[in-house]
Amino acid sequence: MEYIIIIIILIVVIRSIRQIDQYERGVKFQFGKFVRIEEPGWRLIWPIIQSMRKIDIRTKVIDVPSQDAITKDNVSVKINAVLYFNVFDAGKSVLAVEDFRYATSQLALTTMRNAVGEVTLDELLTQRDKISDRICKIVDEASEPWGIRVHNVELKDIALPEEMKRVIAKEAEAEREKRAVITKASGEVEASENLAKAATIMSAAPGALHLRTLASINDISSDQSNTIIFAIPLEVLEAFKGHSEATIESLIKKVTNKK
Numbered sequence: 001m002e003y004i005i006i007i008i009i010l011i012v013v014i015r016s017i018r019q020i021d022q023y024e025r026g027v028k029f030q031f032g033k034f035v036r037i038e039e040p041g042w043r044l045i046w047p048i049i050q051s052m053r054k055i056d057i058r059t060k061v062i063d064v065p066s067q068d069a070i071t072k073d074n075v076s077v078k079i080n081a082v083l084y085f086n087v088f089d090a091g092k093s094v095l096a097v098e099d100f101r102y103a104t105s106q107l108a109l110t111t112m113r114n115a116v117g118e119v120t121l122d123e124l125l126t127q128r129d130k131i132s133d134r135i136c137k138i139v140d141e142a143s144e145p146w147g148i149r150v151h152n153v154e155l156k157d158i159a160l161p162e163e164m165k166r167v168i169a170k171e172a173e174a175e176r177e178k179r180a181v182i183t184k185a186s187g188e189v190e191a192s193e194n195l196a197k198a199a200t201i202m203s204a205a206p207g208a209l210h211l212r213t214l215a216s217i218n219d220i221s222s223d224q225s226n227t228i229i230f231a232i233p234l235e236v237l238e239a240f241k242g243h244s245e246a247t248i249e250s251l252i253k254k255v256t257n258k259k
Helices: 002-016 090-095 100-116 121-126 128-146 162-204 208-220 234-239 245-258
Strands: 017-020 024-030 033-038 041-044 050-056 060-070 076-087 148-159
Touching: 002 017, 017 024, 017 050, 024 090, 033 090, 050 090, 060 100, 060 148, 076 100, 076 128, 090 128, 100 128, 100 148, 121 128, 128 148
Parallel strands: none
Antiparallel strands: 017 041, 024 033, 024 050, 060 076, 076 148
């Protein structure tokens, strides 16, 4: 009889052992009342009078489902997000809320919709990180009484209506055309300034303009199919005053050979 009692006690003790892993915390109850938080290791939980619920404290990821929202400028969008959080107080996560995962997900869903309604479409598309940080802060403050710490909220996707996509594409195309026109105009202004400087320098040097004319004719005459007819006014001859005859004859000979 004593052996039977000992065996029964051993069975009860063995069945009362609960293992808590390193990434878990145990919420212990006795006669239905919260007692304490059990740390990782082996713990004895006596049947009937005691119970324990293990809570995973690792970072969890929740994919907040897509939902329709309206921006401040009355544009309908579909938006979803990813939420990263963990339990920092296992007792609160059990005692303060029935299902902390579902509660946190719904809180993020509502906050995301409200945040989108406070910004315009341009702000939503260009300031995504700023809006995500704001949602994260609001959800973190609201879920703190549940023992939840929200680390990050990322807006995963923003879906626009087809007509709005076409409008944005046209706007982007117009912006690119605007930049192209401005760039072209700037290039023409710069080119005209350089031409004006070149003309000023050449006009100040006797014969420079006529030499430039002859050089241009020389470049054009490189193609044998071209026939060039031009008249040399007396002013051109006067422009060569001061230059050596050998230089003039060499230039004229070169132009004649090209032709």
